[in-house]
Amino acid sequence: MDIREIRYIIEIANTRNMTKAAANLFITQPALSKMLKKVELELGMPLFYREGNVMSPTEAGTLLVEHGTGISQIFDEMDSQLRDLKSMKRGRVILGVPPVIAAFDFPEIIMRFRKHFPNVAVEVHEYGARKLESMVLDGMMDIAISMHPVLSDDLSEIIIMQDQIVCAMNPDHPLAKCESITLGDLAPYPFNTFPVNFAVYHELVRKFQAHGLSPMINLTSPTCDFLLKMSSLSNEVCVLPAPCVRYYNKNDLVTRPFEPSFQWGLCIVYKKNINMSEKVRALISCIQQTVEPPI
Structure with missing residues (x-):
């Protein structure tokens, strides 16, 4: 029957x-x-x-x-x-974002998506970029925002932001007199940055080691405003992506670029050769429309 x-x-x-x-x-x-x-x-x-x-x-x-x-x-x-x-009226999308960028732009992205798909739940998980890539590969999330370039050949990426890593410090810090800062300039000074499970940390260490230098990483945290506040109080340098400094800086710190420049970019990552749902495609479109375009 x-x-x-x-x-x-x-x-x-x-x-x-x-x-x-x-x-x-x-x-x-x-x-x-x-x-x-x-x-x-x-x-x-x-x-x-x-x-x-x-x-x-x-x-x-x-x-x-x-x-x-x-x-x-x-x-x-x-x-x-x-x-x-x-028809994308229901369901769920799982999005991974690094904690450092969860605050800026992403509330607007979620609201833009909800406007068109109010009954589709969006789960946001915050981890470091490399862990997010691993979770996408394992099928634990649909897409993630990661640091460009990705490490795995099994991931596709869509670049959504390109900027640079900068040094933020008090105006009376000795390095504030420089127009730009080399790794050699920074080496004698303690600085604050993201923790070891973040791609920026590993890239910093790699660059220092490539120049035969040892970084004096004094404090690590995934929270940008905390790092900047600590640098303000301790007169230590804070090494962060420029968009994070622009978003959280209370105008009490000055920023200086690296010389040569330390490029930093964000990308949407997803697993290659998957049948991507229309909901996920729609969320990707919302991200691309909201995040400032690559420069």
């Missing part, structure tokens, strides 16, 4: 007449009678008493109609939700 047959039997019970039921179901009466006989044979019991043109449910018929009505409603709800899911 399938859902179509259940609905036909419910209609017979509601109309108590084969002719009316067939008309309401837009099928012929012989076809409806044939279906009913088939179901009764499968069950091994009659579902209706026949008294002339009147069809009255038997005990088995009443039981089937009672439960069948609930099944039909559940099926309709399931069908509606599946249609909504296909």
Whole structure:
């Protein structure tokens, strides 16, 4: 017995007449009678008493109609939700972002997405860029924002922002007199930056080591405003992406670029060769429309 047959039997019970039921179901009466006989044979019991043109449910018929009505409603709800899911009205998208950029732009991105898809839930998870890449590869999230370039050949990337890493410090810090700062200039001074599970940390260490220098990393934190505040109070340099400094700096610190420049970029990453849902494509579009374009 399938859902179509259940609905036909419910209609017979509601109309108590084969002719009316067939008309309401837009099928012929012989076809409806044939279906009913088939179901009764499968069950091994009659579902209706026949008294002339009147069809009255038997005990088995009443039981089937009672439960069948609930099944039909559940099926309709399931069908509606599946249609909504296909048309992006429902569902879930899992997005990963580094904590350093979760505050700026992303509330606006989520609100833009919700405006068009109010019943699609967006789960935002905050981790360092490299962990986010690993989670995308493992299928734990749909897309993530990571540091360009990505490390894995199994990930595709869409660049959404290009800027640079800068040094922020008090105006009376000795390095504030420089128009730009080399790694050699920074080496004698303690500085604050992101923790070891962040791509910026590893890139900083790599650059210092490539020049035969050892970085004096004094304090690490994933929180930009905390790092900048500590640098303000301790008169230590803070090494962060320029957009983070622009967003959180209270104008009490000055910024200086590296020489040569220390490039930093953000990209949307997703697993290659996947069948991306329309919801995820829509979220990517919202990110691209909201985040400042690459320069």
